[in-house]
Structure formats: C-alpha cells, structure tokens
Amino acid sequence: MPKLTDRFGRTIDYLRLSVTDRCDLRCTYCMPEGFHDFETPDHWLSFDEIERVVAAFGRLGVSRVRLTGGEPLVRKGLPELAARLGELAEIDDLSLSTNAVQLARHAEALHAAGVRRLNVSLDTLDPARFAAITKGKLEKVIDGLMAAKAAGFAPIKINMVVMKGVNDDEVEAMVDFCLEHGFTLRFIETMPMGETGQAASDTYLDLREVRARLEQRFELLPGVMPGGGPARYVQVAGSDLKIGFITPISQHFCESCNRVRLSVDGTLYLCLGQEHHLGLREPLRAGVSDAGLEALIREAIELKPERHEFQDHPGQVVRFMSMTGG
Numbered sequence: 075m076p077k078l079t080d081r082f083g084r085t086i087d088y089l090r091l092s093v094t095d096r097c098d099l100r101c102t103y104c105m106p107e108g109f110h111d112f113e114t115p116d117h118w119l120s121f122d123e124i125e126r127v128v129a130a131f132g133r134l135g136v137s138r139v140r141l142t143g144g145e146p147l148v149r150k151g152l153p154e155l156a157a158r159l160g161e162l163a164e165i166d167d168l169s170l171s172t173n174a175v176q177l178a179r180h181a182e183a184l185h186a187a188g189v190r191r192l193n194v195s196l197d198t199l200d201p202a203r204f205a206a207i208t209k210g211k212l213e214k215v216i217d218g219l220m221a222a223k224a225a226g227f228a229p230i231k232i233n234m235v236v237m238k239g240v241n242d243d244e245v246e247a248m249v250d251f252c253l254e255h256g257f258t259l260r261f262i263e264t265m266p267m268g269e270t271g272q273a274a275s276d277t278y279l280d281l282r283e284v285r286a287r288l289e290q291r292f293e294l295l296p297g298v299m300p301g302g303g304p305a306r307y308v309q310v311a312g313s314d315l316k317i318g319f320i321t322p323i324s325q326h327f328c329e330s331c332n333r334v335r336l337s338v339d340g341t342l343y344l345c346l347g348q349e350h351h352l353g354l355r356e357p358l359r360a361g362v363s364d365a366g367l368e369a370l371i372r373e374a375i376e377l378k379p380e381r382h383e384f385q386d387h388p389g390q391v392v393r394f395m396s397m398t399g400g
C-alpha cells in the first residue's frame with residue numbers, strides 16, 4: 075500500500091472530512107452569534123464527489139476518516155454517506171465528531187452505517203451554562219449520548235474545551251459523569267481560530283494545571299486509546315476511565331501529525347493552524363481522472379507546514395473552527 079508522507083517524514087493516514095460548515099449551536103469560541111456567511115450549497119461537494127476523494131485518499135494509504143462539520147448531523151443524508159464511505163475497502167476506521175443535539179434521532183442509523191467511534195462535544199453539565207456557551211439545550215445532548223450508548227457505540231469520547239473562569243470548576247464533575255457512564259474524557263485547550271477563537275484566548279488554561287488538580291484526587295496511570303488523534307491519555311487507577319489531554323498550545327503534537335482536513339467546499343487544508351490549502355472542487359467538476367486526483371493530493375501534501383504558529387502569530391488563522399472542524 076503506498077503511503078502519503080510529507081516533507082517532514084510524517085505519514086498522513088487520517089482524513090478529517092467536514093461535510094458542512096453549518097451548525098445548530100453557536101459555541102462562543104467557535105462560530106459568532108448571528109453568523110450567516112456559509113458556503114452556498116452549489117459549492118458543497120456532493121456525496122459522489124466526497125466518495126471519489128475519500129477513495130483516492132484510501133488508495134494512497136489513508137485508512138481513517140472522521141466525519142466532522144460544523145455539525146455533521148445537520149447535513150441531510152449523513153448516515154447514507156457514512157454507509158458509502160464504510161463500504162470503501164481501504165477505510166477501516168470511520169468515526170464521527172458531533173455536538174449530539176440530533177444524535178438521539180440518528181444514532182441507530184449511523185451505527186448501522188458502520189460508524190463505530192464517537193466524539194461528543196460537551197463543555198458543561200449545567201443547563202444554564204450550556205445555554206450561555208452554546209445557545210442550545212443540554213438535555214438534547216444528554217438524550218443523544220444515552221441513545222448512542224444504547225446503539226452500541228464504543229468508545230464514546232467526551233470533548234471538553236476547558237476555559238478559565240467559564241467551566242474549569244466543572245473538571246471533577248465531568249470526570250464523575252464519565253466514570254458513571256463509561257465514557258472516555260478528553261480535555262482540550264482553546265485555540266486562536268478566527269476572531270472567536272482569538273477572543274477566547276482570554277480564557278486559555280494550560281491543561282497541565284488541570285492534570286495536577288486531578289492528581290490530587292486520583293492516581294493517574296499511563297494510558298492508551300485506539301484512534302489516530304493527538305490526545306495523550308492517562309487511566310484513573312481502579313477504574314476503566316481514560317482521560318486524554320489535547321494540548322496544542324502548552325505541549326503541541328505537530329511532530330507526529332498524521333492528518334489533513336477536507337472542507338465542505340472541497341478545499342484541502344493541510345494544517346488546522348495554518349492557511350495552506352489546495353482546492354479539489356474545480357478539478358473534480360472539470361472531470362479530473364482518478365490518477366489526476368491522486369496526483370493533486372500528493373501535490374497538496376507537499377504543501378503541509380511543519381507546525382502551527384498559534385503562539386507566535388495568534389491572529390494568523392482567520393477561519394473559524396466550524397469551517398474545517400477541529
């Protein structure tokens with residue numbers, strides 16, 4: 075199987091596929107309230123085009139695909155797309171990142187389509203605080219999580235963006251929630267993505283402080299988790315709970331980066347923290363061959379930067395997290 079290797083010797087085997095830039099929430103650190111400047115539907119890659127691109131990545135050694143957004147469940151027919159991607163021989167790991175607001179309705183169909191692993195964004199267990207951070211209803215997310223458990227998803231990972239003075243007082247409560255429900259917990263540092271992410275930098279909290287706090291209450295053992303992501307895991311002694319720390323600012327993980335992102339309009343972004351990209355929609359609509367598509371992907375990987383510059387140039391990335399997914 076050929077491999078996609080970038081200029082820094084990193085193997086790219088993981089594609090994060092944003093199927094929409096729209097969302098049914100408005101998280102303060104992601105999409106500005108009242109934002110409406112979304113990609114127009116005629117620019118969205120169709121399911122046929124998405125399948126062609128994913129198949130090309132598959133032939134180049136990519137085996138992991140994560141469905142993201144915005145909020146992927148707002149894209150009509152997502153379970154059908156998942157089933158088509160799940161059929162591709164080269165793709166042996168199909169997962170989904172969601173805010174779970176609509177998960178209760180789609181959990182069974184997604185599981186039947188071959189999605190096995192879920193990451194669910196959940197920054198607080200307080201309904202009023204949830205509404206303040208996301209403009210949404212917490213109960214819908216909890217219903218979605220319980221439906222996912224019932225449908226047999228495993229692991230279900232909870233992604234908590236920890237913000238100083240906003241929700242950092244809930245770290246222990248989130249640990250207890252995950253212990254109770256058998257979820258895996260990941261803490262994430264805020265990132266200066268777009269004006270919203272840059273504004274959220276005021277609430278940035280170095281996760282080493284969170285880990286130190288947890289070590290006062292738990293014995294944390296080195297831990298491992300399946301998946302190709304950047305989290306560094308520990309295990310709570312005497313339990314099955316795994317806790318991951320995603321630390322792009324305090325301890326970046328760019329040296330082992332294995333991923334690229336495809337946005338809803340067919341733009342291939344080579345790094346979350348940079349603007350380097352290559353457009354695939356026009357070549358696709360101009361009738362590019364499969365070999366031509368693979369050549370374009372290889373050309374794009376040559377553009378992949380070594381790392382983000384969030385600290386050196388915090389205002390550099392103008393796009394919001396919702397435009398490519400995290």
Ligand code: SF4
Pocket residue numbers: 304327328329331332333344345346347348379380381382
């Ligand atoms: S910031 Fe860029 S290089 Fe670093 S891990 Fe993320 S995508 Fe990879």
